[in-house]
Amino acid sequence: MNAGGRVARVLLDSALPQLDHLFDYRVPEALLEDAHPGVRVKVPLRSAGRIADGYLIEFAEGDDYEGVLSDVDAVTSPVPVLAPEVWALARRVSDRSAGTANDVVRLAVPPRAVRVEKAWLAARGVVPSGATDAASGDSGESADGFEPAAIRGYRDGRIEAAIEAGERLALQAIPRLAELPGGAWVGEWAITLAQAAARCWASARTAILVVPDYRDQDQLAAALAVFAPAHAVARVDARQSNPERYGAFLECLSAPRIVLGNRSAIYAPAENLGLIGLWDDGDPLHSEPLSPYVHARDAALVRQEQQGAALIFAGHTRSLEVQRLVELGWVHDVAPARAIVPRIIPTAQQAPTSGFAQAARIPSTAWREAKAALENGPVLVQVARPGYAPVLACQNCKQAARCNRCEGPLGLATATATPTCGWCGAIAADWVCDNCEHTQFRLVSIGAGRTAEELGRAFPGVRVVVADGEHPLLAVAAEPALVIATRGAEPVAAGGYRAILLLDGERMLARETLRVADDCLRWWSNAAVLAAPGAPTMLVGVSGSLAQTLATWQHAAYASRELADRRELRFPPAVRLASVTGATEAVAAAVADVPQGSLVDALGPAPLPDGVVRTILRFDYAHAGAVAESLRAAVIRNATSRRRVPAGKGGYRAAPTLKVRFDDPEIL
DNA sequence: AGCACGCCGACT
């Protein structure tokens, strides 16, 4: 019945789980020339006049659809933006996380920018309405004549061989700074990854480098500028405008590249993929905050299997997830040729003797070291939260001021503004103290908190520089200055810091999450690497095995011990988790449908705000496929028969959607 | 999401 025309299978650009499969359409004769797999198309949906966007995925062999097919309405653009390998990745990644392929495709394919696309097509010698000619264009973009540098610091040829063989590595980064020929200073890790990527690109294959944030990205970009030609590098930047993003994306489509970007770069088109490099996979920024919440590490593992590229997890610390893969033999541990250990001095919290040190509650030994180091150059002070933002407290009884509506913490956006609640946003205009009913508050510094002002007072006459989320700073000069930075926001100092103080260790460890120790170790280690050769890093107020691990730089051993503990407790990443959130009955039904025997247990349902409940499922890796499959079916069922739910006063509202999230790092 | 289909109460 569908004879006379090819049948195209189309993925609709829709967020609806029930539409997350391929739809068959006939391709009219006139569109055949442009209708290639991967192009954007417009197709009718249900009734004529309603047109949906989609991607042409493939041409169907037999017609497995019984009904009458509609015609593809139009080919939006002849550019095959959804490459076959990216489609395969999106499908598998979304299936494994009970999400929709579209959620992943949206990360993989940037919005179209028509002007950019026209310029790109013209440069490739393609007439806009004509067929793409993949063999043309790209003059001057090949790696011919490019000689990559040897990858330094590891056993000769070790990493080169891994790239050649498509091996999976857990690479222990070399913990020191290095100066690039241009005079910029970067972590040695950036040079290693840049050299590895250049090596891969030299053999006409794409290398994808994924970093957690723009600060790491800038270091790696600086290293790539030295070790690879500029035209080899395509940056996928969170700060790019849409046209810029689309331009970089099209570059990846035209020839092998070195793709550098944040977590979504893992989905960049790369027909001939030779290497995936993932820096600092323990950083939670690698975890996608949107459905289906996939971690770049997991997407990288899937892609590596599908395309057979080499995969390098590089870091100063070892995530428990990667350690697990090492212990399974799936990933191979590689250490630097020569052990380099930053000089780390655990300093117990002791009574400061100096008046200056007392002002900022810095142990006197640490204060003396820092004071001496400040004669020669910059000193880094890592704090949990710097700046001048102390908390509000009751003027009378000193109790911390809390929102009278929701008990959230009150804060000041600016020095003169009326305080607002950090949770509900309510303006605390007529605030009354819970405790003593006083109505006036004042700013006070809380217990362990230290302000830049206090720290500055501890080192009189020294220039103070603050670096945090609100005052981002990538680099500082080699001149004396006290650099106060939040964990994760430390600038790189030319030549390295002459001393580093890790001040708020105790406070950071006070967070009650399962992974707090791993996170702290990562924050401290990444900061310690910023020290000049031999310069001391003082870990204040923390002792025990964590301090020992940092001082001896035995990160793999730490991860191994910690993972053994998790196995005993059946906590992640020894097991996997999935949270199911939604209406009580929907969650219960979804959990009940998970195949018998695939779960370790189900925790919950626990009530959450907005009348939804959450159940946490624990299961072994071996059963993850079955769990995901059944949860995905539950999500589709829930979306299809979306009942209404009573909402007070006899009214009705739409039932909440059923949400599934695998391996939420914030849970537990 | 939209939009059509369908099966019970008040109307010319």
Add this chain to the structure above:
DNA sequence: GTCGGCGTGCTC
């Protein structure tokens, strides 16, 4: 008889 209310289900 039939107009239209919204619950239910489907989209190639």
